[in-house]
Amino acid sequence: MHPGAPGGGRQASGGEFQSPALERLVRSLQQLPGLGRKSATRIALHLLANHEDAAQLTTAVDDARRQVTRCGRCGAITESDPCAICTNPGRDASLLCVVASPVDILPFEKAAFFRGRYFVLGRLLSPLDGVRAEDLPFDRLRARIDEDEVREVILALDTSVEGETTALYVQRLLAGRAIHLSRLATGIPVGGALAYTDEATLQRAFQHRTGVEGG
Amino acid sequence: MHPGAPGGGRQASGGEFQSPALERLVRSLQQLPGLGRKSATRIALHLLANHEDAAQLTTAVDDARRQVTRCGRCGAITESDPCAICTNPGRDASLLCVVASPVDILPFEKAAFFRGRYFVLGRLLSPLDGVRAEDLPFDRLRARIDEDEVREVILALDTSVEGETTALYVQRLLAGRAIHLSRLATGIPVGGALAYTDEATLQRAFQHRTGVEGG
Numbered sequence: 234m235h236p237g238a239p240g241g242g243r244q245a246s247g248g249e250f251q252s253p254a255l256e257r258l259v260r261s262l263q264q265l266p267g268l269g270r271k272s273a274t275r276i277a278l279h280l281l282a283n284h285e286d287a288a289q290l291t292t293a294v295d296d297a298r299r300q301v302t303r304c305g306r307c308g309a310i311t312e313s314d315p316c317a318i319c320t321n322p323g324r325d326a327s328l329l330c331v332v333a334s335p336v337d338i339l340p341f342e343k344a345a346f347f348r349g350r351y352f353v354l355g356r357l358l359s360p361l362d363g364v365r366a367e368d369l370p371f372d373r374l375r376a377r378i379d380e381d382e383v384r385e386v387i388l389a390l391d392t393s394v395e396g397e398t399t400a401l402y403v404q405r406l407l408a409g410r411a412i413h414l415s416r417l418a419t420g421i422p423v424g425g426a427l428a429y430t431d432e433a434t435l436q437r438a439f440q441h442r443t444g445v446e447g448g
Numbered sequence: 449m450h451p452g453a454p455g456g457g458r459q460a461s462g463g464e465f466q467s468p469a470l471e472r473l474v475r476s477l478q479q480l481p482g483l484g485r486k487s488a489t490r491i492a493l494h495l496l497a498n499h500e501d502a503a504q505l506t507t508a509v510d511d512a513r514r515q516v517t518r519c520g521r522c523g524a525i526t527e528s529d530p531c532a533i534c535t536n537p538g539r540d541a542s543l544l545c546v547v548a549s550p551v552d553i554l555p556f557e558k559a560a561f562f563r564g565r566y567f568v569l570g571r572l573l574s575p576l577d578g579v580r581a582e583d584l585p586f587d588r589l590r591a592r593i594d595e596d597e598v599r600e601v602i603l604a605l606d607t608s609v610e611g612e613t614t615a616l617y618v619q620r621l622l623a624g625r626a627i628h629l630s631r632l633a634t635g636i637p638v639g640g641a642l643a644y645t646d647e648a649t650l651q652r653a654f655q656h657r658t659g660v661e662g663g
Contacts, residue, residue, distance in 0.1 A: 248554030251526045251533070254508075254515040261508040264501050265491045276480045278551065280509055281516055281525075286479050291506045293469075293476040294495055300469040301496055310496075311466045318466070336493065339463030 255281070303335070306377065308353030308370070310335045318342075318350055325349045326381040331374070331403065332389050333357050333396070341389070349387070352377055357395035358402055369399075371406060378412065385413040392419055392437075470496070518550070521592065523568030523585070525550045533557075533565055540564045541596040546589070546618065547604050548572050548611070556604070564602070567592055572610035573617055584614075586621060593627065600628040607634055607652075 249256055255277060262273035280287040303309065304316035311317065318324055318338075328349025332338060333356065341347045354369050378386065388403060390396035400416060407414055420438035421430050430438070464471055470492060477488035495502040518524065519531035526532065533539055533553075543564025547553060548571065556562045569584050593601065603618060605611035615631060622629055635653035636645050645653070 248556075248558030250550075250554065251524060251531055252512075252516045254512045254527060255525060258508040258512040261501070261505045264504075266494050267487050267490060272482050274551065275482060277512065279481050281512060284513075286476070287509050287513055289479070290476045291509050293473040294502050294506050297467075297469045297473040297492065297496060298499075298502055301467045309466060310470060312469060316466055335465075336489065339465065341463075343463030 303353075307351045308335060308355060309338055309351060323348070327384040328387070329378065329381070329383045329385070330387045330389050333391065333399075337389060349385075350381070354399065357390065357393070358399045359395045360398070364395075366402060371402075374403075375406065378407075378410075383412060385415060388414070388416045390416075518568075522566045523550060523570060524553055524566060538563070542599040543602070544593065544596070544598045544600070545602045545604050548606065548614075552604060564600075565596070569614065572605065572608070573614045574610045575613070579610075581617060586617075589618075590621065593622075593625075598627060600630060603629070603631045605631075 250259075258277045258280070259270070259273045262268050262276050263270060265273075268276070280290065300312050301310060302312065302314055304311045304314050304319055306315045306319045309316045309318060325348050328347075329352055330341065330347060330349055331352045331354060333354050335353050338351050338353070341351075352374055354374075356364055356369060358364055358366065358369065377383070386403070386407065388400050390400055404414060418441060419434065420441060421427065421434065427435075465474075473492045473495070474485070474488045477483050477491050478485060480488075483491070495505065515527050516525060517527065517529055519526045519529050519534055521530045521534045524531045524533060540563050543562075544567055545556065545562060545564055546567045546569060548569050550568050553566050553568070556566075567589055569589075571579055571584065573579055573581065573584065592598070601618070601622065603615050605615055619629060633656060634649065635656060636642065636649060642650075
């Protein structure tokens with residue numbers, strides 16, 4: 234019989250299938266971030282009912298695991314090491330944008346206004362979670378700054394406690410050097426409604442208020 | 449370099465990775481029900497960072513596709529055809545619970561009060577979506593009822609327009625036969641708050657109100 238699973242949009246409300254293989258698939262999917270039992274069941278039934286999607290998924294996982302690597306210079310996700318950004322002579326090597334995760338590079342590249350290069354820390358300092366300075370690639374960051382004669386380091390980190398801690402650490406790390414250190418501005422998002430702005434953001438936006446011409 | 453993707457819990461906000469293989473993986477994941485670009489990216493990075501989860505997932509997909517089948521008698525998901533419920537002599541073959549999807553069997557089996565057998569329609573009649581009677585296994589349902597000398601058919605279908613249409617069709621199909629046809633009761637769920645019950649449910653619960661002893 235065709236193992237298709239009609240009603241793939243429906244969700245299980247408890248109980249186990251009469252198939253250990255299907256239960257194993259559901260449990261494998263449940264280990265992925267953001268998937269609970271219900272979404273995992275829905276996806277598992279979809280994969281059983283759609284040969285092509287299932288084949289495409291397993292091939293894509295295998296291909297990605299074989300081909301995707303990290304740039305040895307900046308830490309970006311790439312298939313060629315060093316990556317296309319690090320080797321692009323049109324990018325200004327003296328401008329270095331420091332981000333926490335390779336994913337953080339994407340919105341910059343999409344907006345396409347930044348013509349410098351990146352450095353991925355991989356994680357943020359978090360003393361509470363046991364993430365200490367020696368767990369972050371600060372030695373490589375320093376080496377990179379020296380090699381590329383970086384003039385400005387732009388910290389593009391979360392405005393969380395971990396982000397602040399990491400920013401402070403980099404500030405100390407570069408203290409005394411002739412390098413301009415900057416951070417992304419904190420404030421009200423473009424198009425953001427003032428009435429719905431949280432207190433912390435409002436306070437920061439007020440502290441960092443900018444002069445208006447003629448004002 | 450290790451292709452791990454730290455910050456797997458973070459989400460992409462636009463832009464593409466510098467890796468076609470990773471983009472293909474994200475797009476494969478996006479084809480699965482309930483996954484948008486952000487969740488797909490999160491899962492893709494998790495799979496790149498966690499060798500074991502990725503290997504387990506591809507193996508589980510392949511195994512499930514090889515081992516999982518559908519019971520030729522009832523349509524349940526199973527690895528042996530006929531399934532364990534259809535072959536269990538302890539289950540009353542004269543009680544047949546008709547459901548839309550194999551997933552609908554799970555809550556019954558979990559609750560473990562029903563000792564009859566099942567029949568999976570696979571889908572519900574939906575004239576608007578072009579799902580007609582000939583698309584549903586009504587011939588097999590009739591044959592099953594005859595073979596097993598079914599006394600009672602319990603319709604456990606959604607209380608949607610499609611569920612009602614299908615119920616009405618089965619009712620006509622079995623008209624004139626000495627079979628008791630029943631449907632699951634519609635009403636206020638156990639623990640459900642009256643104040644938050646929708647109008648349709650409330651009206652049904654009122655219409656189907658039951659006598660109280662001494663009342």
